[in-house]
Every structure is written in C-alpha cells, then in structure tokens.
Amino acid sequence: MHADHQGELRPNGGWTTGYADDIPQVLAAEQFGTLTRVERAVLALILLRTVAIPRAQGLHQHDGWAGGEHSVTLEELVRNRHLSRAAITGALRGLRAVGYVAMTASGGYIPGPALARLGAVDREALWEDLLLLARPHGYMAERIRVRRNETRALLSQPLADTVGGRG
DSSP: OOTTOOOEEOTTSOEEOOOOTTHHHHHHHTTSSOOOHHHHHHHHHHHIIIIIHHHHTTSOOSSOOSOOSOOBOHHHHHTOTTSOHHHHHHHHHHHHHTTSEEEOTTSOEEEOGGGGGOOHHHHHHHHHHHHHHHOTTSHHHHHHHHHHHHHHHHHHSOHHHHTTOOO
C-alpha cells in the first residue's frame, strides 16, 4: 500500500491499514506485534519451501509471498530436527491466527494473506532475510549487513545532523 494510505473500511466490515515504510520498524523495535523465535523459524521454513525453492527452480515467477500453488505439509516441517512437532504445531496456530500462514484444502500450509499486503520495500527485505538465513557467510549476506548497518546508523542520527543543520 502507498505510504500515505489511511485505513479503509472494506465491504465485509473489516479494516485494512497501510503503514509508511518506517512504521513497522518502530513497532518491531518496541516488540509490538512481533513473532516468537519459533514462529519466525516456522515461517522461514514455509517461505523457503513454498516460495524461495520453487522460485529458484523456475516454478514461481513473481516476487510476491502470499498464496501460491506450492504447499508444505506438517510432516515436511517436522523433518527439521531443531524444532519439535509440538513447537511447530503451536507456531502454526499462532501464524494462522495473524494471517501469516494459511491452509490449503489438501491440508498443506502456504504463506497467508497478511504477506500479500507487504509493500515493495518489505518484500525485498524478506528476500534478503532468507538469503541471510540460507547463506549467512556469503558475499551477498555481507553486503546486506553492511547496507543495513549504514541505514541504521543514518536513521539513528538526529535530524539536524542528517540535513546539515546546526546544533
């Protein structure tokens, strides 16, 4: 959604809100609406198996994250030896409740409708996060970290310093 978008009432009575790109970062810094470590891990597994891997295989052509024809089963997720079935099941319940994950008619899991609302900046950041996860010591991962650190440093400066103002 566009940065200046205000909340709008949809015909079914639900609200949708588009935030400026910096608002989610502020909310995350305050730990508001963030996912647990296990929820993040399960979401990453789902995104890797349903979007990133099919895209690398040429089966997923767009840069979106929501829906899709590739699903992952609970059994496939449980193959991850670092998370128990109970932890994965609990994380799936939480992820479904907030719309990050949806179920297919066949019982598989796919990225949910909340991911369809990601703007271009957040979609790109998500791809970068998966690259950092998949190849944390690679050249691209290092470039991403350097750029993100430079951006954080710039954003943490007082406004007067960034626009050449005087103190």
